[in-house]
Amino acid sequence: MRYGKLVVEKREYEKVKKILAGAEYLNDAEQKTAIRKLQNELRVAELKPELDMPDDVVRLNSTVIFRMPEMSLKRFKIVSPEESDISQKRLSLLSPMGLALFGYAKGDEIEWQFPSGTRTISIIEVEQPKNDLS
Numbered sequence: 001m002r003y004g005k006l007v008v009e010k011r012e013y014e015k016v017k018k019i020l021a022g023a024e025y026l027n028d029a030e031q032k033t034a035i036r037k038l039q040n041e042l043r044v045a046e047l048k049p050e051l052d053m054p055d056d057v058v059r060l061n062s063t064v065i066f067r068m069p070e071m072s073l074k075r076f077k078i079v080s081p082e083e084s085d086i087s088q089k090r091l092s093l094l095s096p097m098g099l100a101l102f103g104y105a106k107g108d109e110i111e112w113q114f115p116s117g118t119r120t121i122s123i124i125e126v127e128q129p130k131n132d133l134s
Contacts, residue, residue: 006045006103007057013047015060016093016102019080023094030115034099037113045103056106056126060093064101065125073124078102097121 008016020035020042058064063077076091078101084092091098100112100121110121 002056002105002107003046003054006041007054007105008042008045008047008103009050009053009059010047011050012060013042013045015080017042019093023081030113031094031096031099033113034096035094038099038102041103054105055128058101058104058123058126059128060102061129063127063129064123065127066101067122067124068119 017039020039023035024032026032026035053059058078060078060080063075065073065075067073076089076097078093078098079090081092081094084090084095093099093102096112096114100110100114101123104110104123106123106126108123110123111118112121
């Protein structure tokens with residue numbers, strides 16, 4: 001793990017905690033387990049102000065290029081659940097992959113439990129949205 005633990009922007013931390021808390025009603029046992037895992041990781045995450053956030057950390061609205069064994073490279077934007085649209089490659093934070101990637105950084109390899117079993121995810125690249133200052 002590149003930074004030793006998850007790295008999360010302070011304001012985003014509060015938003016993500018609310019999203020996760022609102023998902024406790026879900027009936028899917030595996031998704032609940034994944035949500036609890038991320039909640040536990042968030043408890044010990046390093047919280048940083050916006051200006052100090054590394055560009056290579058997966059956040060809400062980050063575009064992530066990753067690979068899993070026996071798969072080609074995949075590219076998705078991690079978004080809040082209401083913005084999710086798989087046809088537009090916009091993946092919900094609450095999806096198994098969104099939960100697995102959030103807070104990790106370029107170069108990290110993550111072992112995560114998916115419905116199909118435990119898989120290793122390699123983060124190849126992380127892109128942050130461009131701030132339009134014009």
